[in-house]
Amino acid sequence: MIDVAQLKAHAKGLLEKGTVRTVFGYRKSTAGLLAEPAGITEAAQADDLIFDPSCVQNLALYLVNDKKHQAEKRSDDKRPVAVVAKGCDSRAITVLLQENHFSRESVHVIGVSCEGTGVVDARKLARKLGNKKALAVAFDGADAFAVTTNEGTQSIAAAEVMAERCLECRSAHPTLSDVVFGEAKAERGLHTPFQAVKAKIKESEEDRWAYWSRQFDRCLRCYACRSVCPMCYCDECVVDSISFVIAPDTTAEEKANRIKWIERSPAKSESAMYHMVRAIHLAGRCIDCAECERVCPVNIPLRLLNTRLEMEAFETFQYNPGSDPELPTLTSSFRDTDPNSFIR
Amino acid sequence: MAKVEQTAKDETGFEPKIVAFLCKWCSSAGSDLAGVSRLQYPSNAVPITIMCSGSMSPMFVLSAFNKGADGVLVSGCHPGDCHYLKGNFYARRKIYLVQKLLQFIGLENDRFRMSWVSAAEGAKFAQVMHDFVTDIKKIGPQTRLKAKRP
Numbered sequence: 001m002i003d004v005a006q007l008k009a010h011a012k013g014l015l016e017k018g019t020v021r022t023v024f025g026y027r028k029s030t031a032g033l034l035a036e037p038a039g040i041t042e043a044a045q046a047d048d049l050i051f052d053p054s055c056v057q058n059l060a061l062y063l064v065n066d067k068k069h070q071a072e073k074r075s076d077d078k079r080p081v082a083v084v085a086k087g088c089d090s091r092a093i094t095v096l097l098q099e100n101h102f103s104r105e106s107v108h109v110i111g112v113s114c115e116g117t118g119v120v121d122a123r124k125l126a127r128k129l130g131n132k133k134a135l136a137v138a139f140d141g142a143d144a145f146a147v148t149t150n151e152g153t154q155s156i157a158a159a160e161v162m163a164e165r166c167l168e169c170r171s172a173h174p175t176l177s178d179v180v181f182g183e184a185k186a187e188r189g190l191h192t193p194f195q196a197v198k199a200k201i202k203e204s205e206e207d208r209w210a211y212w213s214r215q216f217d218r219c220l221r222c223y224a225c226r227s228v229c230p231m232c233y234c235d236e237c238v239v240d241s242i243s244f245v246i247a248p249d250t251t252a253e254e255k256a257n258r259i260k261w262i263e264r265s266p267a268k269s270e271s272a273m274y275h276m277v278r279a280i281h282l283a284g285r286c287i288d289c290a291e292c293e294r295v296c297p298v299n300i301p302l303r304l305l306n307t308r309l310e311m312e313a314f315e316t317f318q319y320n321p322g323s324d325p326e327l328p329t330l331t332s333s334f335r336d337t338d339p340n341s342f343i344r
Numbered sequence: 345m346a347k348v349e350q351t352a353k354d355e356t357g358f359e360p361k362i363v364a365f366l367c368k369w370c371s372s373a374g375s376d377l378a379g380v381s382r383l384q385y386p387s388n389a390v391p392i393t394i395m396c397s398g399s400m401s402p403m404f405v406l407s408a409f410n411k412g413a414d415g416v417l418v419s420g421c422h423p424g425d426c427h428y429l430k431g432n433f434y435a436r437r438k439i440y441l442v443q444k445l446l447q448f449i450g451l452e453n454d455r456f457r458m459s460w461v462s463a464a465e466g467a468k469f470a471q472v473m474h475d476f477v478t479d480i481k482k483i484g485p486q487t488r489l490k491a492k493r494p
Contacts, residue, residue, distance in 0.1 A: 200448070205450050208448065212449040238403060261407055269410055270410075272489055273407075276445060277402070331434065334436065336433075342443065343458045343460055344472055
């Protein structure tokens with residue numbers, strides 16, 4: 001069981017000594033059940049840090065955002081930032097290191113193991129509780145959550161309200177860390193990995209298109225999935241013409257001649273294109289934190305789309321994203337034994 | 345003349361639009377060879393020469409379908425023959441992933457294809473085009489990813 005007091009003490013120590021600029025962690029949210037991400041800069045605030053099953057967010061995103069902010073501020077503070085990372089978050093950090101987004105020295109990874117239970121899925125929990133409202137959720141032994149509602153505390157089997165991705169989790173323990181809190185438990189294995197994808201593949205082509213066409217049709221193109229993804233760090237996004245950088249010396253002609261790969265209107269064809277571009281850009285990079293699916297306001301099963309190529313990476317190319325920062329990325333490497341029979 | 349029309353049009357009058365991305369060093373030269381050898385093959389492809397199949401971005405494929413292509417072909421040098429030594433190995437992996445993704449969202453299998461055609465294989469290029477056009481004629485126009493633009 002993870003000792004949060006140790007986590008707080010460690011963060012406090014780092015901030016008191018001034019060895020890190022900020023500690024990104026979780027604190028109790030004022031709105032709703034889920035914890036909120038917090039950037040802590042003062043040692044006194046370190047007591048706010050928590051770690052419980054409501055800490056669902058992937059904090060690797062804040063490392064990416066922090067880098068952008070530091071560049072905007074033209075800050076010369078070169079101290080590292082500390083980040084609280086679960087197993088999946090640590091894999092995201094590994095992928096970012098693999099891509100040289102930042103150096104290993106610039107980040108201090110405080111690994112936390114979510115052990116047997118993983119994190120909670122707020123939608124599943126709400127469904128389970130019916131008309132009771134969950135106020136807090138805590139770890140309760142190896143395979144249960146203690147959920148506090150307005151009618152008292154009850155124990156719920158973790159497998160019933162655990163996030164989908166946690167059921168399939170293959171490495172709950174951080175693979176990359178400077179310090180770890182919690183017991184090492186690598187595999188949870190409550191569900192077979194990629195089972196949703198495998199079930200979907202078995203359906204007919206028409207059914208699959210009918211399914212995805214319904215999903216893409218719903219998309220509002222709010223780009224929440226892109227904003228929450230730690231891997232979507234490009235300043236200019238090919239699918240969004242308003243993100244194109246306009247410098248003082250960009251001529252009107254240059255602006256006019258930029259390729260618009262897709263229209264900005266949320267038409268089905270354009271949204272389909274957007275989601276496919278994102279899926280292909282995440283091939284071999286997606287570490288299955290399922291944040292895109294969680295933040296989607298219209299419940300598009302984005303995790304299903306992204307895990308399709310993760311399954312291919314894992315089963316065909318034996319590539320597991322975020323396992324080793326020294327490894328070349330999936331699409332920047334090849335083997336002689338790669339599939340060739342699909343080519344005529 | 346009558347015979348030419350018969351081979352170019354089937355009963356429904358559907359003529360597939362195919363975008364063919366051909367590597368400059370092999371497939372493009374292969375298509376040239378098919379031409380100068382006076383081989384008969386369907387003229388449905390719009391050839392686009394790219395420097396290497398490894399420079400093929402998945403965006404090109406998706407964009408072609410978005411703009412109404414009925415089929416997309418990517419063609420490069422045989423493994424080991426790449427002008428840039430290993431570009432086609434990268435392409436193979438990338439195109440494989442694109443193909444899996446397109447299949448997963450439910451685009452018809454036959455619409456996206458990759459082939460290895462060397463500069464000496466004019467006949468093979470003609471055959472690849474012939475097969476591709478025949479297969480696409482069977483499944484009809486591509487409507488799933490095509491943008492509805494005025």
